[in-house]
Amino acid sequence: MGADSIPVSKIANLLESTSGYEFQAVLQSLTDAQYVNQQLLKSELFILVNRVLKLLRSGDDYLLWKGCNVILVLCAYNPVILCAHADVFLKELYLKLEKKVEYYSSSVSSEQGRIVLTNLVHTVGYLIDLIRGKPAVTREVLTPKLSAIIPTFIKLSQYEPRLCLPFLKKLLYKNTNTFRPFVNKLYNVLVILLTKDYQSFDVATKRLICDTFAYTHLIKLNPQTKNSSSGHHSVRKDEQYRHGLLLVLSQIRPLITLCGELFDFSADFEMERLVASLPDYQGENFNSVGFFEALDVDMNKPFTLWRISERLDVLNNLIISFCSLATPFAIRVPIGGISKVIQALLNLSVDYLPLKRGLRRDAELLSVIENLSSKMQHEGVKLFQNLAPIYGRCLIPFYPELLGSLELIVPTRKGSTNVDFQRVKKIRPALKDVFELLSHILPAMGRFFDDGSLAPKLVDVALHFTKSMNLTLSLLSGIDQSDKKGGSNKKDKKSNKRLTGSMSDVFSHPEAFTIENSFEFYAFINEFLTTMIRHKSIPSNHHVKITRYAIQNATVLNEQLNYVPASFRDLLRALVLCPGSERCSILPMAVSLLKKTGDELYGVICNPRLPLGVVHSIAPAQLPEYAEDQSLEDNNASSTNESLSLEETTEVPATEQNGGPDATPATSHSQCEIIETHVETQEESIENELSKHRDKIFKRRSSDADIKTEEVSVKVAKVARDYDVLEEIVSEQIDNGAEDTIAERAVFVEQQTERREADGDSDSDFEIPEIVLEEDDGEDEE
């Protein structure tokens, strides 16, 4: 006990009476490392532990709560206490918990009771976690107690799944063997949750239930009755797990077959084939008795049709859980079967499947069927969307079929392939999921897949979503037809007014009834569009629309918010880097939009510059050949005929004479302008010119060549007069990029060097003077 830390006995005395801020301070001070001291065990810490136990044993909720918190802090930060006293703590906590669970309804009658219960459960759970990694403590403390704790948890999870299931899940995963006797009970509890109350829980709880259900299959329940013939095969570890997964999967086929009562599958040969090939594991070694009860669907009561999609939702979540959870062994997932399921679900589209002949065609039934089909498609998308991140590469062989089916989700107008925007509004959540899915898989797909019209349709839909929804549109468009009635009496007018209320706002201020999109939604759409632009070649029409949307909205938002949101910045970047078939990229617009914050990418494009260290690191030995190549290349670029004439080759040095002092690496444009001017041929020898401007040429060349070999090749193109050979090489240079340009240049250089030697000019005049880089750099930066 050092002088810094509060004496433990004092704290122990304080515990019972503190509350509020003081309690928080006490807890903080308990984390002090000073208390980790075995000598204290017998004296001070013993007192502390006793006090804590007294808190626990008291009947007061508040004291219990304090006790739990103190235990957690002590055990988390003090290994001494953990190892010595965790036993006692756990026992006490468990006793309390059991009592609370037994009288569950009275414990949660008050808010305080509920909080205490939550706290107790958490404390027990965390304590178990803390003990878990340490072998000795585990052996002595945890293992005997777990068999008592688990049933309590299971019992509580009936009422509080959100609270208990995380811990049960962890216990199932980590302490599988200990769990074995209780797994059936848990299974039954979960089955009840899945079948009866599933839809009343929130999304996180639903996921928890399905995950825990999947984990119950980690334990081998029923040892497989081994056939004598196949008895020698070793049983794989994932047998039970796979069994569960297949069971769930095979429940889907009957559902889709049920939909066959609504849609006429025989009209579409593909659909029939697909439904026939859906996974159905009725073979031997398989008990396919599902735990779901039979669906009760009555076509005379159309709304019962929604039970189909409700069931499908549960099955979907189960499949996702089975396939996405971490397991201690490798599992065999029937990807092909799942892909068929996804396809079948996506194909249930009202546009492409006719309804069955004998159906009563009343409005209610038809509208529910349409609604149902869009829900089923959404389920298909959800399944695809959740599996793609996990099994992405494995699904690639199935992508052509899956994406083909995915296209069906966009509603089209009757008879044509144009998108029906009114129905698109209805299935907005589904399309949102589709966008997310595509943002994920597009980068991995490459250009091998030509999915035709899916991309343009989705771009259209995405851009449609960005417009704010005007709810009164249908009212405004119908205004012409409704006001043609003649004048009515005063009495009628008054009664009408009472019935319709004050509708004038709808017509005078329609803009007040719009639903604007949130920022998150914009971010979402922008991410999708960015991925689309980067990874797909979309037709120019859509490219233009996206560009316009990006620029307009970015400008508006810039003015309103004084900055451009991040998603728009990414979209602008993608548009600048991938201009598609435009003649000129939107670089100037993007730069001016992002003037305040700046963007490194645009900085590099607008002002290409060498990183500072590179120039100094060129070894002197490499310099002469490089300079010689470059100077020869200058001559080659300027050569007008295949047969070199000295006069004509002076053009380039002369132009560079003009351009030399002024040109900087950045202003390639000015270089190009200079070269365009017609230069008179000179009688002087090239060598004198070259030797004068060697430094400048070399400087410019080195900086250009490293950064923008494209610029050089542009310069080459502009200097070259109409000569087929040069033009071809130039066009190839632009297309192929840096490596090829150097290769081509090298080839050309070789050809020309032969001719140069034939000219008879000696190499003596090509002595390269010593280049002192520091000075030149200084000049260069001016």
Add this chain to the structure above:
Amino acid sequence: MAKKKTLKQQDFQKKKLKVGKAKQGPSNLTDTSFVAKTILLPNQTKLSSAERSSGTRKSGQQELEQSVIKRLSLCKHHSAITRKETLVHFKQQVPKIAHSGCMTQIMHACYPMMCDDDRQVREALLEMIDEVGQYNCDVLRLNCRAFVLFLSSAMTHILSPVQRDCGKFLACGLKYFADELTRNSWIKLLRGMFGVLGWPLKAESPERNGNGNNGNRQPKKSVSMAISSASVVNMNSARAKHARAINIDALHLLIKCGCLELVMRDDPQPDEHSAAAHNKYLIPECPQPYEHLKIFAREIQDLDDINQSASSLQDLVSVSFQDASSRRKVVLHYFYDDIMSQVATLIADGGESGKSANSLKLLMDEVQVRESESEQQV
């Protein structure tokens, strides 16, 4: 004798209507008739030149420009000879003023003469445009929209000679600024040329049942005025046939420039307009590079497509055709069948038109090949 009426009853008395005379108007009638008169001042110069003459020194160039501008009003002279003379004068002045600022004004004044009645005026205009293109084709590029406007009005003109000359103007335009033309007004030009040649378009008919194949119903043909009754007499004249060959050649050139991504001119100057030398991040070579984005233009938006458009081709007017691939697709989808059927009959007839038709047919095959190649590449 009428009874004397009280004042109150007099208010409600109506005047008797008299035969042959108009009904008497109400007592508070305001006469809103007016007389309009026009004054012609043929000898007065344009007002804008008055500003320019306020400068102290006039260089020879400025004088030249002013004299040219003074003549601009002559473009609307009632006499065809005067108009022709004006155009010839302009053509002579072009080498000197090709890069000056008055060129836009001149072009805007001259383009309407594409729809002129007189043949010689049109020929003179053609030569002038050619001359301008040789010296400064950027002016033509800049005024591309005006060019297309008047060209399309000429293509749908009621006078058949005006229509027949369209091909020459189109060919001239394609020679100098094919890029702009094909990018901005692809559908318009194609439809116009079909109208000029008198070929009906199946795609013009509204799709009711939505089938792309309208074979069962009689398609509503797009009637071109070139085959109106007045001109039936001279449909087979030599001039008409020659014009038809020229128009087919113009169509051929249009499709070639639009679909096959070729460079039009071989410049003795460094080839700034070719795609190879064109770097998208440098300062653009073409004028108005962002015009197609229509950022500042407000487009008419149909309310959620409540009304279906009249024809499928009409939908495409608002679609931008910046890339050759979509142009090719449109040609192959909407125009290919019609071209092939018409071309077959023309080839059978033979003669000048037959030759042009044959080359057009070969071109269409090449476009198809190119499209399938590019699809495979993607």
